[in-house]
Amino acid sequence: MLSKVKCTIEEHQLLASGDHVLVAVSGGPDSMVLLSLLKQLAAELSLTLAVGHVEHGLRGEESRADAAFVKEYAEKLNLPVHIGSFDVPSVAREKGLSFEVAAREVRYKYLWETAQSIGANTIAFAHHANDQVETILMRFLRGTSLTGLTGIPISREMEGIRIIRPLLYIWRDEIESYCRKEGISYRTDSSNMSVIYFRNKIRLNLLPHLEHEYNKNIHKTIYQLGEILRDEDAYMEQEAAKALERVALERKPGRYTLDNDAIRMLPIALQRRVIKLILYYLSGHTREWESVHIEGIRKLIQSDAPNAEMDLAHHMRVYREYRLIHIACQEDQRLKLSQEVSLAIPGDTDIPELGIRVKARVIDGAHAKPDSRWEARFDFDELGGHPLFVRTRREGDIIRPYGMSGTKKIKDLFIEAKVPRRERDRWPLLIWKDQIEWVIGIRRGRGAVVTPNTRRTLCIRVTLSRG
Numbered sequence: 001m002l003s004k005v006k007c008t009i010e011e012h013q014l015l016a017s018g019d020h021v022l023v024a025v026s027g028g029p030d031s032m033v034l035l036s037l038l039k040q041l042a043a044e045l046s047l048t049l050a051v052g053h054v055e056h057g058l059r060g061e062e063s064r065a066d067a068a069f070v071k072e073y074a075e076k077l078n079l080p081v082h083i084g085s086f087d088v089p090s091v092a093r094e095k096g097l098s099f100e101v102a103a104r105e106v107r108y109k110y111l112w113e114t115a116q117s118i119g120a121n122t123i124a125f126a127h128h129a130n131d132q133v134e135t136i137l138m139r140f141l142r143g144t145s146l147t148g149l150t151g152i153p154i155s156r157e158m159e160g161i162r163i164i165r166p167l168l169y170i171w172r173d174e175i176e177s178y179c180r181k182e183g184i185s186y187r188t189d190s191s192n193m194s195v196i197y198f199r200n201k202i203r204l205n206l207l208p209h210l211e212h213e214y215n216k217n218i219h220k221t222i223y224q225l226g227e228i229l230r231d232e233d234a235y236m237e238q239e240a241a242k243a244l245e246r247v248a249l250e251r252k253p254g255r256y257t258l259d260n261d262a263i264r265m266l267p268i269a270l271q272r273r274v275i276k277l278i279l280y281y282l283s284g285h286t287r288e289w290e291s292v293h294i295e296g297i298r299k300l301i302q303s304d305a306p307n308a309e310m311d312l313a314h315h316m317r318v319y320r321e322y323r324l325i326h327i328a329c330q331e332d333q334r335l336k337l338s339q340e341v342s343l344a345i346p347g348d349t350d351i352p353e354l355g356i357r358v359k360a361r362v363i364d365g366a367h368a369k370p371d372s373r374w375e376a377r378f379d380f381d382e383l384g385g386h387p388l389f390v391r392t393r394r395e396g397d398i399i400r401p402y403g404m405s406g407t408k409k410i411k412d413l414f415i416e417a418k419v420p421r422r423e424r425d426r427w428p429l430l431i432w433k434d435q436i437e438w439v440i441g442i443r444r445g446r447g448a449v450v451t452p453n454t455r456r457t458l459c460i461r462v463t464l465s466r467g
Contacts, residue, residue, distance in 0.1 A: 001178050005037050005166050009045075012154050014164040015122065020048040022082075022120040024111055025074070027053070027066040027187035029179050030126040032073070034167055036184055038124060039077055051081040052114050052123070054107045056088040058099065059191060066187045073185075082118070084110040100197055108158070115161045116346060121363070127152050127165045130172040133222045134202050141202075145291075150233050151226040160346075160361035160459065171219075240273035247274065252419070253374075253427065253441050254282065254355055254464050255328035260320065263301055271298055278327050281372075282316070282464045301325055315355060316464075329355045329464055340389040340431065345458065351390060354428050358390060359461045366454035374463065376430070376438045380456035382448040388460075389431040390440075393424065399436045402444045410439065417442050430460065 009015050023038055025031040035051065042049055051074040055067040067083050074081035092102035111123050132151045139148040155164045167175070179186060195201045210218045243266055250257040256278045263271060275297050297318050300308050309319035318327050343349045345360045362380050370377055397410040414424045419442075430438035437445035440462050450457055 001033075001170065001174060002037055002040060004170065006041060008154075008169055009041075009166055014155055014166055015045055015047065017046040018048075019045070019122050020050070020118070020120040021122045021124050022050050022052045022111060022115045022118065023124045024107075024126065025051050025053050025070050026126075026189070027070045027073075028126075028189060029184070029186040030128055030167060030172070030175050032184050032186045033175050033178055034124060034126040035073075035077075036182065037166070039079075048120075049079050050118055050120060051079050052111045053081065053083045054110050055083060055085040056103050056106065057086055058088055058103070059189075062190060066189070069187050080118070082114045084114070086110070100199065112158055112161055116361070119364075120161070122162045122164055123158075125163065125165050126167050128167045128170045128172060128175060129223055130203070130219065132168060132226060133207070133219050134199055136222050136226050137202055137206070138199060143291075146229055146236070147233050149226065150230040159359060160363060236269070236273055237277075240270060240277050243270050244274050244277055249324070250418075251373075252423065253462070255326060256282065258325040258327070260301060260323045260325045263325065268298075271301070275327075279316070282327065282329070297327070340391045343388045343390065343460075345388065349390075351428070354390075354392075354426055355464060356428060357463050359463065360388075361459050363457050363459060364455070365457065366450050366452055367457040367459070368450040368454075370459075371461075373441050375459060375461045376440075376444055377450050378432075378437075378448040378458040378460070379450050379454045380458040381454070383432065383458065386433050390428050391431060392426055393429060397429070397436060399439060399443060400446045402446050402449065408443075410436065413439055413443055428462065 015021070021038065023031075023035050025035050035049075038047065038049060041047065051070065053067055053070040055063050057063065067085070071081050071083060086106045088099060088103045088106055091097070091106055092099050095102060095105075097105070115121075115123050136149055136151045139151075152165065152168065154168045155162060157163070178184070191197070192200060193204070195204055207218060215221055247258050247262040247266070248256055249259050258278075263274065266274065272294050275294050279293070293312055296310055296312075300310055300318055300320055303320070305320070306322050307320060309317060311317050315329055316327070317329070318325065320326075341349065341351050343358055343360055346362050347360060349358045349360070350356075351358065367377055393410050398407040399410060399413065400407050401413075410429070411424075414427065419427060428440045429436050430440060432447055435445060435447055437447040438460070448458075
């Protein structure tokens with residue numbers, strides 16, 4: 001199994017020499033095997049390991065015993081261990097979520113915050129092939145898109161921290177066999193046998209029934225489906241990005257303007273993809289956008305009415321003006337900012353007056369190239385501990401543009417960027433030491449620029465807040 005997991009890590013470039021990895025360990029067989037394997041690979045791959053465990057407060061003494069077990073095992077391996085205890089039932093009631101969803105949110109939030117606090121750049125989860133099959137089937141039964149049927153990604157980024165799943169090609173029976181062979185002890189979660197949870201119903205009832213009555217290879221069949229769809233989904237995402245470039249006329253903070261005739265000519269599948277991509281770019285997520293939103297926007301695009309509009313969730317609005325389609329933050333949510341707002345570094349800062357969220361994270365090394373125009377990067381040490389602020393424009397504002405000598409009036413910059421007059425007074429500006437260092441989404445200043453000598457990079461990303 002060690003060689004198989006090592007091949008997975010190499011093939012998908014899950015880890016690099018010097019990575020600091022927080023291993024999510026529940027105490028179950030899958031996470032104990034993951035910890036054992038990464039410990040064996042740590043010296044060869046020059047990894048720094050730490051253990052993270054979340055006690056959800058769902059099983060009383062049993063879950064507290066799980067936490068104690070993980071703590072003791074990590075200490076035997078001379079690994080730092082971080083344990084968070086939470087009252088998930090209270091979180092679920094407060095947010096109106098199921099216990100499963102609330103537990104997941106709490107778990108990911110705690111592990112991400114822990115990774116940030118200890119300087120880990122990666123979190124390793126022990127999801128395996130059976131988890132993949134169950135996830136695909138769950139999403140199919142609840143209703144999903146082609147993207148949903150691709151299942152759990154083997155890696156992804158979560159606000160500056162990489163999430164990896166090295167066991168995703170390993171089956172549960174392989175894991176249990178490895179535990180027996182290597183004498184790895186583990187804890188058994190009694191709630192895994194309760195069919196009050198949807199995933200457990202899938203695993204304990206539906207999949208055995210399908211295997212016995214319809215297809216003895218049902219697990220591998222579903223898993224292969226996910227693999228095929230993952231490749232096709234990646235291709236469609238590339239095509240959607242290309243199509244968006246063709247149909248988008250303008251991109252502004254909180255707004256996309258599309259050529260209605262051009263998007264109408266796209267195949268329906270690409271129309272849906274382009275709309276979903278825009279909603280993701282504007283809000284930074286896709287979780288709340290359902291088919292009713294996508295199809296509602298498509299209906300407005302296909303309509304012959306010269307003017308029409310519809311409201312979406314999270315203060316989003318779509319409106320049509322003859323041949324133009326605007327997907328934007330609702331105007332009444334985007335007020336002028338009357339004072340400076342200090343940014344949390346690292347952390348997230350919501351600025352409701354402007355309808356934006358500013359995400360700040362610090363990463364090791366020099367990373368000069370932003371991922372998009374809505375991200376800027378600074379030499380963290382060059383900032384010298386001085387706070388960063390966001391405000392809107394003031395009379396006489398200027399910027400020292402990066403790549404240019406001298407200064408430029410913000411007013412002139414807005415005119416050149418074709419920012420409508422009604423938006424100029426609420427356009428966000430990032431301030432460092434009383435200087436404008438980023439007209440967000442338009443022009444970077446010359447302060448604290450990342451160079452090859454930069455030791456730590458501050459990444460600032462601006463998205464539409466959920467409101």
